[in-house]
Amino acid sequence: MKQYRFTYAQKLHGKNLFTAVYQQGQRKNCGPILVVATPNQTAFNRMGLSISRKVGNAVKRHRIKRLLREAFRLTQNDLPTGYDMIVIVRPHPTLCLADYQRILSDAINALHLRWEKERKKQLKQENKQQ
Numbered sequence: 001m002k003q004y005r006f007t008y009a010q011k012l013h014g015k016n017l018f019t020a021v022y023q024q025g026q027r028k029n030c031g032p033i034l035v036v037a038t039p040n041q042t043a044f045n046r047m048g049l050s051i052s053r054k055v056g057n058a059v060k061r062h063r064i065k066r067l068l069r070e071a072f073r074l075t076q077n078d079l080p081t082g083y084d085m086i087v088i089v090r091p092h093p094t095l096c097l098a099d100y101q102r103i104l105s106d107a108i109n110a111l112h113l114r115w116e117k118e119r120k121k122q123l124k125q126e127n128k129q130q
Contacts, residue, residue: 006069012086013048030104030110033068035087045082045085085108
């Protein structure tokens with residue numbers, strides 16, 4: 001049975017974790033959001049949000065946060081696992097939940113493909129060195 005929860009362990013928190021993802025992560029721009037992701041050592045994804053005041057007033061920013069958390073919660077079982085990601089929101093008119101789900105899913109799947117290509121390159125280089 002699939003779990004549709006967004007627990008405390010799935011939230012990316014702490015300045016050190018955010019800094020590590022920003023420095024080591026790959027970036028994917030998908031419309032009004034930018035996703036920065038890096039592999040982690042867990043069997044699940046962790047997500048952090050970054051929304052500046054340029055997006056809008058507190059009510060609008062909080063609504064977008066809720067929609068993005070809900071989009072992540074509902075699509076987490078369909079996404080590749082083992083990534084720390086930061087979702088950076090740019091100014092835009094508020095979208096519906098389905099649009100955020102699609103955008104988030106597209107971005108994470110694209111980043112997963114990039115990381116897989118990079119892992120294959122590293123394995124080839126290691127095999128050549130041996």
